Structure formats: structure tokens, C-alpha cells
Amino acid sequence: MSQLTFETINTTVLDTLSRPGKAYWCIIALLFCGVIMGASCWAYQIFVGVGVAGMNTPVHWGTYLINFVFWVGIAHSGTLISAILFLFRAGWRNPIARAAETMTVFAVCIAGLFPFIHLGRVWLVFYMLPLPNQRTLWPNFQSPLIFDVIAISTYLTVSSLFWYTGLLPDLAIIRDRSQGVRKKIFKVLSLGWSGRTGQWMNYSRAYLLFAGLATPLVISVHSVVSWDFALSVIPGWHTTIFAPYFVAGAIHSGLAMVLTLSIPLRKMLKYEALITMDVLESIAKTIVFTGIIVGFSYATELFIAWYSHNSIEMETFWWRAFGHYAPEYWIMVICNTVIPLLYLSKKIRTHVIPLFIISIFVNIGMWYERFVIIAGSVAHDFLPNAWGHYRPTWVEGGIMVGAFCLFFFLFLLFVKHLPSVSMTEMKEMIHKTE
Amino acid sequence: MNTDAIIVTGLYNTQEETLAAVEKIQEKGFEVTEVHSPIPSNALARALGRKKSRIGWFTLTGGLIGFFSGFALAVFTSTRWNLIVSGKPILSWIPFFVIAFEFTILFAVLGNVLGIVTQVGLPDPNYEKNYDPECSGSLYGIEVASTPEDADSLRDLLHRTGSLKKQRETK
Numbered sequence: 119m120s121q122l123t124f125e126t127i128n129t130t131v132l133d134t135l136s137r138p139g140k141a142y143w144c145i146i147a148l149l150f151c152g153v154i155m156g157a158s159c160w161a162y163q164i165f166v167g168v169g170v171a172g173m174n175t176p177v178h179w180g181t182y183l184i185n186f187v188f189w190v191g192i193a194h195s196g197t198l199i200s201a202i203l204f205l206f207r208a209g210w211r212n213p214i215a216r217a218a219e220t221m222t223v224f225a226v227c228i229a230g231l232f233p234f235i236h237l238g239r240v241w242l243v244f245y246m247l248p249l250p251n252q253r254t255l256w257p258n259f260q261s262p263l264i265f266d267v268i269a270i271s272t273y274l275t276v277s278s279l280f281w282y283t284g285l286l287p288d289l290a291i292i293r294d295r296s297q298g299v300r301k302k303i304f305k306v307l308s309l310g311w312s313g314r315t316g317q318w319m320n321y322s323r324a325y326l327l328f329a330g331l332a333t334p335l336v337i338s339v340h341s342v343v344s345w346d347f348a349l350s351v352i353p354g355w356h357t358t359i360f361a362p363y364f365v366a367g368a369i370h371s372g373l374a375m376v377l378t379l380s381i382p383l384r385k386m387l388k389y390e391a392l393i394t395m396d397v398l399e400s401i402a403k404t405i406v407f408t409g410i411i412v413g414f415s416y417a418t419e420l421f422i423a424w425y426s427h428n429s430i431e432m433e434t435f436w437w438r439a440f441g442h443y444a445p446e447y448w449i450m451v452i453c454n455t456v457i458p459l460l461y462l463s464k465k466i467r468t469h470v471i472p473l474f475i476i477s478i479f480v481n482i483g484m485w486y487e488r489f490v491i492i493a494g495s496v497a498h499d500f501l502p503n504a505w506g507h508y509r510p511t512w513v514e515g516g517i518m519v520g521a522f523c524l525f526f527f528l529f530l531l532f533v534k535h536l537p538s539v540s541m542t543e544m545k546e547m548i549h550k551t552e
Numbered sequence: 553m554n555t556d557a558i559i560v561t562g563l564y565n566t567q568e569e570t571l572a573a574v575e576k577i578q579e580k581g582f583e584v585t586e587v588h589s590p591i592p593s594n595a596l597a598r599a600l601g602r603k604k605s606r607i608g609w610f611t612l613t614g615g616l617i618g619f620f621s622g623f624a625l626a627v628f629t630s631t632r633w634n635l636i637v638s639g640k641p642i643l644s645w646i647p648f649f650v651i652a653f654e655f656t657i658l659f660a661v662l663g664n665v666l667g668i669v670t671q672v673g674l675p676d677p678n679y680e681k682n683y684d685p686e687c688s689g690s691l692y693g694i695e696v697a698s699t700p701e702d703a704d705s706l707r708d709l710l711h712r713t714g715s716l717k718k719q720r721e722t723k
């Protein structure tokens with residue numbers, strides 16, 4: 119880090135915005151095909167009806183809501199890195215903050231799509247908005263589902279504005295080093311930023327307030343998401359632990375996704391001098407910490423079920439571990455709590471390949487966690503005659519693959535068109551350490 | 553500032569050089585009208601006597617408006633359908649607090665953005681006046697006002713304080 123100068127930071131980051139090669143466009147095209155495939159599956163569902171998905175009695179909340187919770191979770195660590203670690207003055211966040219914030223914005227957009235898809239009749243989506251219908255019926259603000267609409271739309275607005283505000287000084291750097299149409303575009307985007315002392319003073323205060331506001335917001339958003347489940351009476355859902363359990367899980371999955379994105383990004387854009395092994399190691403250590411919290415939450419759930427002596431709760435958790443969805447349950451436990459412990463070994467957490475592979479396992483584990491919680495609980499609730507199983511169909515699979523393609527498609531477009539490392543924050547960091 | 557004044561911009565490599573130069577320029581009786589820098593600096597803001605940012609007031613006002621409008625929206629919409637369902641009260645304060653909280657954050661952030669627009673002065677279509685593009689990347693630029701008669705001594709002073717050869721002049 120000590121050999122970095124303001125100029126080398128500019129050069130390293132601006133070099134990434136050069137004209138991409140054929141391989142880049144081939145990957146973009148491939149991902150775009152995936153997006154079209156997902157969109158086609160959704161279109162098919164709209165024309166034929168939501169019955170083409172595997173959701174049926176008793177499991178009416180399937181992969182669409184599993185993916186919704188998964189993507190909201192992914193979004194959360196972006197805010198953790200950009201806002202919470204900013205407030206704690208954790209210097210290692212600076213090289214990855216921009217990529218994490220961008221990940222947040224794209225992940226919230228994708229998460230927001232899934233309730234639309236889940237609705238079936240998507241044209242009735244305006245029923246969720248605070249608008250009166252023909253019988254002057256308004257949304258019910260006592261419902262956690264409406265909390266969710268308000269929370270997610272607030273989160274999308276706040277994270278987009280936070281992201282754009284952070285980009286302003288960097289957009290000015292690109293503007294000042296561009297020619298022609300590109301200069302014109304960045305002139306508009308940078309809003310005439312000129313780094314005057316007064317501008318910086320107000321900007322720094324505004325950025326601090328953004329971080330201060332985003333921190334309680336991010337905790338509230340995933341708490342609200344957890345209340346979609348916890349405020350019902352379904353066994354396995356109706357527990358007070360859900361809000362902190364979901365927040366910890368969200369940060370766990372998001373940090374893993376940051377590693378999944380940062381490692382190839384570092385290689386592809388030659389960011390080794392900026393995103394150092396120390397930075398990746400710090401993320402890995404935080405994953406160990408969040409993994410332990412998640413593991414503790416799993417144990418607490420089991421303890422609550424046993425200690426309550428509530429036979430239905432006990433049956434639900436016994437069935438989770440040894441019933442129809444036992445493989446999914448054990449994938450969840452092993453991937454989220456056991457495998458991340460490998461990061462305790464310095465040898466593992468300082469090599470990119472094991473770092474990357476373990477991050478993929480955590481992503482898989484966190485997807486299965488949502489599957490176990492959502493589908494597993496409603497499949498096996500109070501009445502044995504109402505028990506049943508859920509299996510996603512090819513339509514749900516296609517939409518899910520399409521969503522992943524859309525995320526990576528947007529992220530790849532971003533890294534070649536906007537600065538994926540915050541030049542300003544990197545300069546502030548080296549200025550402080552000098 | 554005199555209407556005939558010219559602005560000379562001196563460019564410096566580091567924040568420390570810039571701070572020392574600002575002090576010397578002010579000692580010699582010249583007016584430092586602005587400093588452009590690639591990163592924020594509290595020391596530079598203090599040296600130029602900048603007042604504390606007022607953005608927090610915009611944020612606070614936004615937050616208060618959001619809190620009360622969130623509650624008001626939930627109360628108003630609930631009273632439009634005055635029918636008790638499942639024994640739940642028409643006005644349920646605890647669930648409404650969640651709505652009020654989210655609105656508090658949303659409006660506080662919108663207030664913050666309004667603060668940026670008004671206090672930071674964005675968008676600024678005339679940003680290029682007296683601005684050297686090097687200042688966004690790595691250099692610090694000190695804008696100093698001078699009469700045409702004192703311009704030579706100012707240029708000399710900037711040079712002696714370590715200003716790089718490149719000096720911009722604008723009227």
C-alpha cells in the first residue's frame with residue numbers, strides 16, 4: 119500500500135475503463151442470453167398462470183420468495199461495508215466499498231423483482247402502493263408485507279443515492295481525463311464537481327449522515343423481512359430470534375458474495391495493488407465471525423423448540439433435521455457454519471482459490487437456509503393431513519438462473535464503465551497512513 | 553473582491569505544501585478565494601475560515617417530516633375503513649411505528665440530498681471557471697485574488713511557496 123500515490127491510483131482505476139476485449143463482450147452476451155431466458159420464463163408464467171410454478175397447498179411461498187430474501191441478504195453487506203465500516207473507520211473497507219455498494223443496488227433491484235413475479239398477476243402490483251382503490255381501500259399498514267414494501271423501496275432509494283453521492287468526485291476525475299462524447303456524459307453525471315473546500319466540507323458531512331442513516335436502515339430492512347415470517351403463527355417462523363438471525367445471515371451471505379465478486383474482479387482488472395490480500399483476509403475473518411453468529415442462531419432455534427416443550431415446534435425442528443428436507447438442512451449447516459471455519463487457517467485465508475471456493479459454499483448454504491426456513495416450515499405445520507412437499511419447476515429454475523445472470527450482467531457492465539474502486543477513498547486512506 | 557481583480561491559481565503537490573502556502577499568501581495580504589483538492593481536508597477548511605456545514609439541519613428537518621408523515625399516512629388510511637378485524641384496534645401504534653421509522657430514514661436522506669444540492673452548490677454549470685482539471689486527480693489548486701498591479705508579486709510569491717510552474721490566470 120505504501121508505494122501507492124494519488125497518480126498511480128488514478129491510473130490503475132482509469133485503465134479499467136479502457137475499451138474491453140472480445141472475451142468481455144462474449145461473457146456479456148452469454149449473460150444477456152441468460153437474462154432473456156429468465157424473462158421468457160416469466161412471460162410464460164404471466165400468459166399461462168402462476169400454476170406453472172411448483173407452489174401449491176401447503177407451500178405457497180416457494181423459490182420466488184426464497185430468492186427475494188436471498189437477494190435482500192446479499193444487498194446488506196454492501197451497506198455494512200460502505201456505511202457501518204465507514205462509521206467504524208475500518209480502513210480495509212475502502213478498496214471494496216464501491217463494488218459492495220454497487221452489489222447492493224443491483225441486488226435490491228433483483229430482490230424487488232421477485233415479489234412482482236410471485237404475485238402472478240403482476241399488473242395488480244399497485245395494490246401494494248399507498249393508493250386508494252375503487253372502494254377507498256388502502257393498503258393495510260398493520261401487515262408486515264406492507265412494512266416490506268415500504269422498507270425495500272426506502273432501501274433501494276437510499277442505497278442508490280448513497281452510491282451516486284459516493285461516485286461524484288470519481289466521476290469528476292473521469293470527466294477531467296476524457297474527450298468528446300465521454301467527456302460530455304461525465305460532465306453531466308459529475309454535476310460540475312470541482313473539489314472546492316466548501317464542497318468537500320459539506321459533502322463529507324452529508325456522506326457521514328448518509329452512513330449514519332443507512333446503518334439503522336439496513337438493520338431495520340432485514341428485520342422487517344424476517345417479520346414477514348415471524349409475525350405469522352407458523353411453527354419454525356414464529357420466534358423472537360428472527361430479526362437478529364436474519365440480519366446476521368444477510369451479512370454472512372453478502373460478505374461471501376463480496377469475496378465471490380472481488381477475487382475475479384481483482385484478477386480481471388489488475389487490482390492486486392489496491393485490493394490487497396490483507397483486504398480479502400479481513401473479509402474472510404469477518405465471515406468467520408458472522409458464521410459463528412449464524413451457527414449460534416441455528417442452535418438457539420433448536421434450543422427454543424426443545425425448551426418450550428411445544429410439541430409442534432419440536433416436531434418442526436426434528437423434521438427439519440431428519441425429515442424430507444434433511445439434505446437441504448445439513449447443506450445449510452455445513453456450508454454456513456462448518457466450512458467458513460476453514461478461514462481460521464491463515465494458509466487458507468491468504469490464498470485466493472480456497473478463499474473463492476469457500477465463498478461459493480457460503481452462498482449456496484445461505485440460499486438453502488432460506489429454502490429450509492421458507493418452504494420447510496409451511497410444508498410441515500400444524501395438521502399432519504395438510505403436510506406436503508414442494509419441488510420447484512423448470513419455470514422457477516429458469517427465472518432464478520435469469521436473476522443470477524442479470525446480477526452478473528449488470529455488475530460486469532458497471533466494472534467497465536464506472537470506477538469500481540473509489541479513487542477518492544483510496545487517496546484519503548493513503549493520505550492518512552502517510 | 554475588486555471587480556478588476558484577476559485570479560491566479562497555483563498548483564501544489566501535497567496538502568502540507570498547500571496549507572503552508574495558504575498561510576504565507578494570507579500573511580502577505582492576498583485573498584485566498586478558494587482551494588481545490590482531490591480529497592477532503594478539515595485543515596484547509598479551517599485555514600480558509602469556512603463555517604460549519606449546515607447540512608445536518610436539512611437532514612433533521614427531513615427526518616422529522618418523515619416521522620410524522622409516516623404516522624399520519626398509516627393513521628389516515630386505517631381510519632378510512634373503520635371496521636375492527638380479528639379484534640385488532642383500528643389504530644395500531646406499534647406497527648405504525650415501523651412505517652414511521654422507514655419514512656423517517658427516507659425523508660432524512662431526501663433532506664440530506666436537498667442539503668447537498670443547496671449547500672454543496674450542485675449542479676454547478678460554471679465549475680470550469682478558475683478550475684484546473686489536475687485538481688480532481690492529484691494536485692491542490694489555490695485560487696488567489698489580486699489586482700493587476702500586484703499580479704507579478706503574487707506570481708513570485710506562489711513560485712516561492714512551491715507552486716508548480718503551471719499557473720492559471722482568469723479574470
